Amino acid sequence: MKRTKFKAFTLAEMIVVLVVSSIVISMSFLVLNMVRKQVSLIQINYSKKQEVQLFEATFMRDFNSYSAFYDKKKEQLILKNSKDSITYLFLENLIIRQKDTIQIEVVNKKLLLDGVEVKEQHIDAIEIKLSPQFSGKQLFVHQTKDASYYLNN
Numbered sequence: 001m002k003r004t005k006f007k008a009f010t011l012a013e014m015i016v017v018l019v020v021s022s023i024v025i026s027m028s029f030l031v032l033n034m035v036r037k038q039v040s041l042i043q044i045n046y047s048k049k050q051e052v053q054l055f056e057a058t059f060m061r062d063f064n065s066y067s068a069f070y071d072k073k074k075e076q077l078i079l080k081n082s083k084d085s086i087t088y089l090f091l092e093n094l095i096i097r098q099k100d101t102i103q104i105e106v107v108n109k110k111l112l113l114d115g116v117e118v119k120e121q122h123i124d125a126i127e128i129k130l131s132p133q134f135s136g137k138q139l140f141v142h143q144t145k146d147a148s149y150y151l152n153n
Contacts, residue, residue, distance in 0.1 A: 048134055051103055054102075055095065055102050055104055062079050067080050072120035086098060107129045
């Protein structure tokens with residue numbers, strides 16, 4: 001009988017291919033996992049930044065539209081005008097505005113009246129320092145007062 005030789009891979013060649021391909025596949029899964037973690041961290045940081053920007057815009061608008069009073073016992077900022085009022089409650093790791101919950105951690109608040117720090121009463125400026133989670137950002141919001149304020153006080 002005549003033997004014909006088929007062109008094929010040897011068993012050793014197949015094992016080498018399997019080992020190399022398994023190494024490449026495992027490395028690609030590791031890289032994919034690292035990329036997923038980075039994307040989730042970016043999303044978390046973006047949502048925190050967005051929360052701070054939303055709070056800053058809302059707080060600045062409210063603070064400049066109302067008269068501000070701070071109640072130290074309740075850790076509450078009361079903003080009043082002739083039509084209605086808004087309250088901001090500063091808790092440990094969040095701020096409550098009326099019925100809205102803002103997931104921002106405040107480290108320190110500095111209340112000011114005519115450039116002098118006060119503990120509680122009518123205020124015209126507030127400096128809020130956020131936690132390191134929010135990159136330690138400082139927000140400074142102040143009201144512009146007209147001449148009638150100074151004439152009446």
